[in-house]
Amino acid sequence: MCKLEQWSTETLTDYLIRWKKEARSVENFDEKAAIPIFTNNVRSGPFHRDLVQNRPKTYAALLDRAARFAEAEEAERKKKEEERGRGRDKAPQEERRAPRSPRQGPRLAPLHCLTTLTHPVSAILEHAEVMGIVSYSDECLKVSPNADPNKYCRFHRQQRHDTDECMVLKRQIEELIQRGYLGQYVKRSGQGRPQGPGNVWKKKGGSEPPASGSRKRELGQLTEEEEKELDEPHPQKKQVIHVIFGGPEGGDTQSERKKWAWNLYVGEVVRQPHEKKPRREPITFTDDDLPDGPLPHRDALAITLDINNVIVHRVLVDTGSSVNVMYYDTFTKLGLSRKQLTQVRTPLSGFTGDSIETEGSISLEVEIGTQPHVRRWEVEFVVVKIECAHNIILGRPALEDLRSIISMEHLCLKFPTPTGVGVARGD
Incomplete structure (x- = not known):
């Protein structure tokens, strides 16, 4: 800035x-x-x-x-x-009515001052006409009598000079770029000109370039689809709200911030290349997976798990929980003792910011799915001594380790297994 x-x-x-x-x-x-x-x-x-x-x-x-x-x-x-x-x-x-002096006319910037473009100005003109940001000028460069009469400038609608050679048009495109338009046509460092056949219009045999959308409308050459496309309003750029955190770093003045930036240590981060990921079977949901009853159902996804060789119902699948929660009543019914718990020093924080003290944590083998598509993995649960309608909350850590895909509409959870895709339906 x-x-x-x-x-x-x-x-x-x-x-x-x-x-x-x-x-x-x-x-x-x-x-x-x-x-x-x-x-x-x-x-x-x-x-x-x-x-x-x-x-x-x-x-x-x-x-x-x-x-x-x-x-x-x-x-x-x-x-x-x-x-x-x-x-x-x-x-x-x-x-x-006095004729203009040859010195009068638009004052044009030299070629070396113009921004390097990725497309010819004739192609950019078509896009600018559709956006409605072109202002047509009656003034033009003085055309030499020896100029080629076969050339045609679509910007001035005159012969004897080409659209891509028109300095008035180049100057206006430069002004539009400086005002924040046509950024997609600015050539960046290391960027080449696109080679796709549909990106750049090529002139054939000196004929007049194809008419733009507004010109086609005047000539009555638009199809119904093109007419509908031109009549539809272009979507406006939406405002973006970023996360706000931190404060003025390094000081309140510009000189203090520059001095602080120069003193920062910049380290080099080196990490091993990513291992090649194994190919997975695609996971999809069809109408056969829909639950019985009317839709939409507005139900929570509660499944059944096999924990410590005990079938546990009413396990709530909650992607909003950052931990896997086991309630103390369920903990005791599984035949576990407090001696098996590992101390957890950090209390849990609820949605409203309330703190909940934990009894500790425990890692257990969990089985999900039905034969032959069954998956067993180790899950760490945080045990809390409060009452709840569910026995367990399966949070993001377990769901990510399971590599599960959840569909609330179908009220089921799918996950990969060595024998295929496993399914856990709403309980």
Whole structure:
């Protein structure tokens, strides 16, 4: 964000759009640190002077003041255009009809200043027309009398120069990129031009390029599907809410944070390559797996397990639990004693934040499924001395070790076994 400075020709409205777009993509965005960065990045002028003299106390106040200055700047620009328009209306008719000087026209940036693109500008023009972000200009470069009359510029709808050679169009595409549009056409480092036949339009024999969506609409060449696609509104980009944690690291000023960043130790992490995973049989659910009765059922998934050679019913499958829980009544009915428990020092925390002291933990052999598709594995349970409608809660650790797939609609749980896919249906 420190490098996101306002350009010399950029309006405050466009800079605010660009700033907010970049800010949304920054994780752990520090609003307090953003205030001096934003103040330092805006162009000198009345707004910058106001920020220096009356520093905003909050980030929201900064954006609100920036929005008000942007509205005032836009209103002043429109007012000047109206005044210039009235001045031209009062000019003599002969002056209004006077031919333009060859020096008048759009001022174009040199080629080496333009962003490198992945597609020809003619292909990008088609996409920009569909988005409705193209502004057509009556001004064009002076065409040489010796230019090829077979060439055609679809942007100016004139002959004697090609669309891909049009500097006015290239300049407008550059401005759209600087405003945050057409980012998918910007060539990144190490990125080559796409070779797919459908990505780049190729000109055939000097004929006129194919018409865009808006041009086809004018000519009546759209099919019903294309007409429907153009009429449908394009989905807007949704706002993203990231996890907020931490605080200003390294200090409150930019110089303190830079000094802190330079002093950070960066270590190299080396790990062994991943082992090749064995091929698994795909697990699917069909209508044959649906439970009897009306749908939707809104039932919890409770299954049956074989623990310590005892059939235990009402085992709740809960992906929201970070531990496997066994209630003390079930623990005693399994014929286990407190001497077998291992001490657990950390209490459990419920959904509402209440702490629950544990009796200890124990690891037991558990069997699930029906013959021949049966799976046995070791599960660590945390024993708690409270009353509950279920005997056991099977949490994420056991479900992940089992490599299970759960379908709440079908009210069953499936898992891989050496003999095929095992099934545990709702009890």
